[in-house]
Amino acid sequence: MKSHFYDLDSLRQEIEKFPDIYKIAFAASICERMLPMYNKFSQIEKWGRPSLLREALDEVWLILQVKQIDLPKIGQLIEEMDGENVLPDLNSEQFCDTNNYIFEAQFTVSAIYSTLTALLTSDFKYVMRVVKNARFETIEGFINQRDKLYEINNCEYEMELIANDPLAKQELAKEMEDLEKLKNAETLSPELVEWLRTTSAGKSLIPLV
Numbered sequence: 001m002k003s004h005f006y007d008l009d010s011l012r013q014e015i016e017k018f019p020d021i022y023k024i025a026f027a028a029s030i031c032e033r034m035l036p037m038y039n040k041f042s043q044i045e046k047w048g049r050p051s052l053l054r055e056a057l058d059e060v061w062l063i064l065q066v067k068q069i070d071l072p073k074i075g076q077l078i079e080e081m082d083g084e085n086v087l088p089d090l091n092s093e094q095f096c097d098t099n100n101y102i103f104e105a106q107f108t109v110s111a112i113y114s115t116l117t118a119l120l121t122s123d124f125k126y127v128m129r130v131v132k133n134a135r136f137e138t139i140e141g142f143i144n145q146r147d148k149l150y151e152i153n154n155c156e157y158e159m160e161l162i163a164n165d166p167l168a169k170q171e172l173a174k175e176m177e178d179l180e181k182l183k184n185a186e187t188l189s190p191e192l193v194e195w196l197r198t199t200s201a202g203k204s205l206i207p208l209v
Contacts, residue, residue: 005135005163005172012128014179020122021064022182025196027115027130028060029178032200033171034108034134040208041088041105045095048105049086056081056112060119064193069119078116081109104206107137131175134205139167142206171205 003010015023035053042048056077063069080086087109088095088102095102111133118126143165144150149158162168178196185192 005168021188023127025064026178027127029196029200030130030134031057031111031115033203033205034111036204037101037104038108041101044100053112061197065190074116074119081113107133138205
């Protein structure tokens, strides 16, 4: 499958053909690449609950392995993610430096929350929300700020610059690789689940310094 960084229609049409559990696996793989950003934010600010996000993502992988959803457990995790000290508040005076990955931390919470919600509801829109969190909120936002592309008064040119950036190309290539693996798999085997989990674990969508 060939796709452009901004071509969500082709991606949507491709994923719609997948069983629900495949869609969740795709989303979880993306979340693994987002979690390091929340961890970095938490490390800098000495704030947050990275262990809760890790637990939530581990529960998703467990469900994908055993093919059985623990509904009370997922509900509890969602409730806890809605609680205090999880989602950083941009308006809080506690976080005064926007270079501390606060935006990326928010996007990570949103992506994992959306993945859990997709498990409960089987609503495909939440999987696409994870993709948007990764591609647009995180990668596009990072490149925009790094290169000050917001100073360019040409939207199409700006989008092409972002789409051709190595960070955007890297994420797109990984997503396409995951989709090809899922597309060619007769079943979501434990080996495939482990591959999706481990090839993404610890690899951040953006450079962390």
